[in-house]
Amino acid sequence: MARRPDIPLRHGRVLIVVTGALPAAFVPSWILCLREWYGWDVRVCVTHAATRLVSADALAATSGNPVLGPDWRPATGRVDHREAAAWAEAVLVVPATANWIAKYAHGITDSLALATTAFTTAPVVVAPSLGPLAERPATLRNLRTLREDGVHVVATGSGVSAHSGTRESGAMPSVDSVLATLARVTAADAEGPR
Template identity: 40%
Template sequence: MDRGNVLLIGTGSLSVSLFPNWALLLQRWYDVSLRVCLSEAAAKLVSVDAISAVTKTPVWTGTLSNPGCIPHKELGTWADLVVVAPATASFVGRCAHGISNDLPASVVMSTDAPVVIAPAFSEQALRKRSVQRNLELLEEDGYVVVPSRIGTCAHTGEDSPGAMADLGTILHASVSALKRAPRRQSS
């Protein structure tokens, strides 16, 4: 990466609860600068304070914490890589259709950095043709979509398709995305 800046975006799936541990691992393994942006729903599922303590930076949410900047531009320009994990069906649908009505989607729409999206859907959502079409649209538009896997459903406790990929798989996809991306000019 040019500057080693990774933006981790989380949306409202229970998998976002992994962020504090992921942040520790990413910083230790790769010595990256890490920022985190959460949707409003995600901020209810994970401790913003824990993430901030690990990353030593404020967590960006839907609120404007610094009136002197435009958050989606600040984050989009700063990032060398954007990883959206977990990405809900709602988030995927909005990005596939260019709807940027919250901070995470606005960042994805405004960055020139490679974007890796790791969906986390219910089995029922995953079967919907509209959801499959949205994933295809994202891939056609150049986003890297990491396939979901079989995992334990928080609702039923049973194994089902649609779980977010594991961190290793997401990192492998991220490396591939960085290799394919045109080299960015340092600012």
């Protein structure tokens, strides 16, 4: 990235929701970059599938915060999804699988990660990791629904498939693309209604 975009977050509180696509393994590096570049306080919420691809220990170590999920912890007496939703100034869903996108688009909150994202009033930026599913009618409908609902969906890119080893479309967007989208969203929010 030649020049990092200005991202006006008053308190620098960013929640990253990690779902079960292979690029979840890169999220600890993203967290370190975000903390170094912006000085943000980063928290992470994971799905069950994400825990098979990236360890909670790595996410906690790089974020400096305990990891939320994949399950609710009612015995703590806290309502984790509501607290995290209220705490966040921005939510990044990195990577977002077709399954997670479909559930979110239809208001399904059967996981801590989905409930947290559904309850937040912060801007939500979704970085899909879809492979060939990116062009399927159902996926396109779900992404359109998210956009219509005010969710900021970053366009997928081209990447190397873990399956075939060849380049294909539908790859998770780069950190540059995600940050550029978040910059546009937060700048518009800072300007307020016109």
